[in-house]
Amino acid sequence: MLTVRRAGTDDDFGLVRQVRMAVIPYERAPSVAEMRASLTRDSLVLLVEDDGKLVGSGSADHSSITGAAVVTPRVLPEFRRQGVGTRVLSHLWAHAVTLGVGHVLAHTDDVGSRAFAERHGFTEVDRQVEQVRAIGAEPSPAQRGDVEVVTVAQRPDLWDTAYEVLGAQAFEDMALIAPMHASIDEWRTSWIGDPAAMFLAVEGGEPVALAGLIADHDNPHRAENALTVVRRDWRGRGVAAYLKRIALAHAAATGITEVYTWTQRGNADMRRLNEHLGYATRLESFTMRRSV
Structure with missing residues (x-):
């Protein structure tokens, strides 16, 4: 059975980190200590598991962009297109709208992820270029x-x-x-x-x-x-x-x-x-x- 729970222990954050490295292997992943140091009282970090097997993760918090929150649902490739991302995003969105912001941001690195965001009401407003x-x-x-x-x-x-x-x-x-x-x-x-x-x-x-x-x-x-x-x-x-x-x-x-x-x-x-x-x-x- 699919479960979504809040990450709490160092081992939990290690699993969140594991998902990040699998989904965006071309980027540096913050250490567990760095992840913990970045948390605020408004941070939400989730783990997604299926009968104890790691499936994905999610996070929601205030964005560094003024007046916005940011949500980051991540699903391991082998578990995509099974409704997992939608379920994670629903938890993240519910949290983000309590933060007193006017907009919620998400960052996607490929066409499939962008299409997922568009299906959930997000529109492209900017791009970042990796060199x-x-x-x-x-x-x-x-x-x-x-x-x-x-x-x-x-x-x-x-x-x-x-x-x-x-x-x-x-x-x-x-x-x-x-x-x-x-x-x-x-x-x-x-x-x-x-x-x-x-x-x-x-x-x-x-x-x-x-x-x-x-x-x-x-x-x-x-x-x-x-x-x-x-x-x-x-x-x-x-x-x-x-x-x-x-x-x-x-x-x-x-x-x-x-x-x-x-x-x-x-x-x-x-x-x-x-x-x-x-x-x-x-x-x-x-x-x-x-x-x-």
Whole structure:
């Protein structure tokens, strides 16, 4: 018999993670500790089982997009088209509409998932583009004279400052359907990778740009680009490319063979920069929305 229950233990979250890795194997999966750290009082995380056999998972919470919630039903491929996704989504929707939001978002990475969302009243409102870079011999760029580059491992005191002077501008300027927000606590947990792989360009004692890598511990050969942002008054000076080249050199030096990044469809400048650095588009993710 199919059962839907709330995830509670570390073992439960390990199963949720297992579903994620099976459904979207091309993305880094947060660790159980990271998943727990991201929970809020409004978070709902579900496990779906059939006579004790893992079938799928689901989650619902406030979105980082202002005024919206986000739902994520996931079903293992061999159990699809049996009504499982619809049942999970019904639980998630019932929770999402209690969060005081005007819209509910969902993200789909293939045509079949998008069609499922459309059948349940969601419409496409945006797309995210995944770009991938194969890592070979990656020389470090020549040192610039106008900024000093430090890692967060070297200057952990600058990470909170980076939230104030870089993160806030990045969130305001992202080419999304509505403004997004991340709290300082989220910045300290979800937006940082290995501090030794997070690079800050500093001028006058203050960060003016950020780039880095977030390792995939399940696939050590692969890493995701962390947030790349340049302070508004420093844009157009090549600092983003400079830091990203440093990150690529770090990837090569640490045995990483693939780096990938997600960029908003509306952020043509960043996509062009990535293409200039040798990234190629692999797929698109569809942002779907339904009014409450």
